[in-house]
Amino acid sequence: MHNNIPKGSLLAAAIVAVAFSLQPAQAASGKTMAEVLAAAKPSDWRPIDPANTLYLELSSGRVIIELAPQFAPQHADNVRALVRENYFDGLAITRVQDNFVVQWSDPTNTRQPRNAKKTLPAEFTRPAKGLSFTALPDVDAYAAQTGFVDGFPAARDGDTAWAVHCYGVLGVGRDNDANSGGGTELYVVIGHAPRQLDRNITVLGRVVQGIELLSALPRGPAPMGMYEKPERNVPIASIRLAADVPESQRVKLEALRTDTPTFMDLIESRRNRRDEWYKVPAGRIDVCNVPLPVRVAN
Amino acid sequence: MHNNIPKGSLLAAAIVAVAFSLQPAQAASGKTMAEVLAAAKPSDWRPIDPANTLYLELSSGRVIIELAPQFAPQHADNVRALVRENYFDGLAITRVQDNFVVQWSDPTNTRQPRNAKKTLPAEFTRPAKGLSFTALPDVDAYAAQTGFVDGFPAARDGDTAWAVHCYGVLGVGRDNDANSGGGTELYVVIGHAPRQLDRNITVLGRVVQGIELLSALPRGPAPMGMYEKPERNVPIASIRLAADVPESQRVKLEALRTDTPTFMDLIESRRNRRDEWYKVPAGRIDVCNVPLPVRVAN
Numbered sequence: 266m267h268n269n270i271p272k273g274s275l276l277a278a279a280i281v282a283v284a285f286s287l288q289p290a291q292a293a294s295g296k297t298m299a300e301v302l303a304a305a306k307p308s309d310w311r312p313i314d315p316a317n318t319l320y321l322e323l324s325s326g327r328v329i330i331e332l333a334p335q336f337a338p339q340h341a342d343n344v345r346a347l348v349r350e351n352y353f354d355g356l357a358i359t360r361v362q363d364n365f366v367v368q369w370s371d372p373t374n375t376r377q378p379r380n381a382k383k384t385l386p387a388e389f390t391r392p393a394k395g396l397s398f399t400a401l402p403d404v405d406a407y408a409a410q411t412g413f414v415d416g417f418p419a420a421r422d423g424d425t426a427w428a429v430h431c432y433g434v435l436g437v438g439r440d441n442d443a444n445s446g447g448g449t450e451l452y453v454v455i456g457h458a459p460r461q462l463d464r465n466i467t468v469l470g471r472v473v474q475g476i477e478l479l480s481a482l483p484r485g486p487a488p489m490g491m492y493e494k495p496e497r498n499v500p501i502a503s504i505r506l507a508a509d510v511p512e513s514q515r516v517k518l519e520a521l522r523t524d525t526p527t528f529m530d531l532i533e534s535r536r537n538r539r540d541e542w543y544k545v546p547a548g549r550i551d552v553c554n555v556p557l558p559v560r561v562a563n
Numbered sequence: 564m565h566n567n568i569p570k571g572s573l574l575a576a577a578i579v580a581v582a583f584s585l586q587p588a589q590a591a592s593g594k595t596m597a598e599v600l601a602a603a604k605p606s607d608w609r610p611i612d613p614a615n616t617l618y619l620e621l622s623s624g625r626v627i628i629e630l631a632p633q634f635a636p637q638h639a640d641n642v643r644a645l646v647r648e649n650y651f652d653g654l655a656i657t658r659v660q661d662n663f664v665v666q667w668s669d670p671t672n673t674r675q676p677r678n679a680k681k682t683l684p685a686e687f688t689r690p691a692k693g694l695s696f697t698a699l700p701d702v703d704a705y706a707a708q709t710g711f712v713d714g715f716p717a718a719r720d721g722d723t724a725w726a727v728h729c730y731g732v733l734g735v736g737r738d739n740d741a742n743s744g745g746g747t748e749l750y751v752v753i754g755h756a757p758r759q760l761d762r763n764i765t766v767l768g769r770v771v772q773g774i775e776l777l778s779a780l781p782r783g784p785a786p787m788g789m790y791e792k793p794e795r796n797v798p799i800a801s802i803r804l805a806a807d808v809p810e811s812q813r814v815k816l817e818a819l820r821t822d823t824p825t826f827m828d829l830i831e832s833r834r835n836r837r838d839e840w841y842k843v844p845a846g847r848i849d850v851c852n853v854p855l856p857v858r859v860a861n
Contacts, residue, residue: 270739271739361779362728364731364774364778368569405702405704407849432755445570450570457755457849461836461852463656480661481661538759544741545764547758551755552760553754554756554758
């Protein structure tokens, strides 16, 4: 949440500081993000549905992913089916490409789904109609309009909408055929938003906790960040649906709703930083720079 | 260079494939980036000046940084002076914040420069005049215009220009006072471009080799990614100017010039991907998604 660059001597102060900018550009609310979150009501938060939550279990810990069936209903169903037949257990992260993606798959390329499907028709875009779309006021390099849908960064152009590739987003690997993905190979963005992938691949969700277990992995030395030597692969103990895990082993997470006045205040607090460190508020923001707060429920 | 998301079975083919898109949007040159680079002339490359090159030596290897005196002449001079009095030797990386920055400093906050300065007037922007600016044709979320100056991502607005915060960019930590930086604390971007920092802090260069030695470091558990416990800090063996290192220990690097028709072809090859994997070429690009190729000289 804090991302300025104080020198060490100021760090302790900066973490707690709530200072107002001296710049003329004033946010509607005039609040910092910390103030916006402190003022949020319980109803500004939504529980993350265990039926849409994946636990990717590594020896280093648990990565928690929220699925986005709004954008990829068939792929979400199929990944749930793959998970329920333990398809991913014992597979591995085989690719870590710096400033791009972490990808996992079957290193032996032999495992077949039992009941789940291996491939599905592409879900690169969907109709804009029916989505609750909170639009950003700022221009975007790639899309006519960007914003947020149910906690996911998104874009739309006329009647068409799609989930966009920001840091931490989960997608479905595919071959050259647009309909060759299905969810047996998945990737997570760990670098600058690779927006050229938008509308070229199925976006399936985003990491809501534990991204650092993926983003800090050693980069693969081979082309495209492949680990190359099987002994370097990072084993996946399992992937489970949170709804299938005993309640005592779940992490109850809440996400800040993105369809509320509170979230609009949060956007504004980031378009124009109020803390004293900033001298020139940007006055605008890129969709992938808007924080999407997640917290552990009480 | 390769950043699509093939499934494992296609990876070997994808690495060597040079296929033309079936999409109607055609690039001026119609080339892939690989073809653009293969066709580049020796004069399309420039040697990276050893007098503007820093070697950050870690136990894991060498991170190579090109300084940008075009944007921060006083800070570049001062960092060279700090390096020449061995200011950084034995200091440490003390902060690794996921999707933001790696930062190094004096963990004891006691070391004083001898002849170099501790603080300098800010160099957040400079006059646009006098720069060779290769403009991108696309809109940007943050700046009136973006492009490239001597191999660095940059922006301009009227008479003012500045270096922008893309992945791998090096900047100068400061306290709340705009003139409180000087180069004793430096940071490198390891996440989605934090463009809100533009014009708020002095940009000093960018990493041209070894970024993965920084970006894959364990994230700090404390607020702002601080390592908190001194034993977790990553020691810096030394920082040296390449020009001060015996020639036999230097790495001779060349960067693709950004003021040539070849670089315009490269930009176009990335605005509209030609390889078969892409179904919908973006038709545009963000300044931080344009590759800035660097190679070891023959």
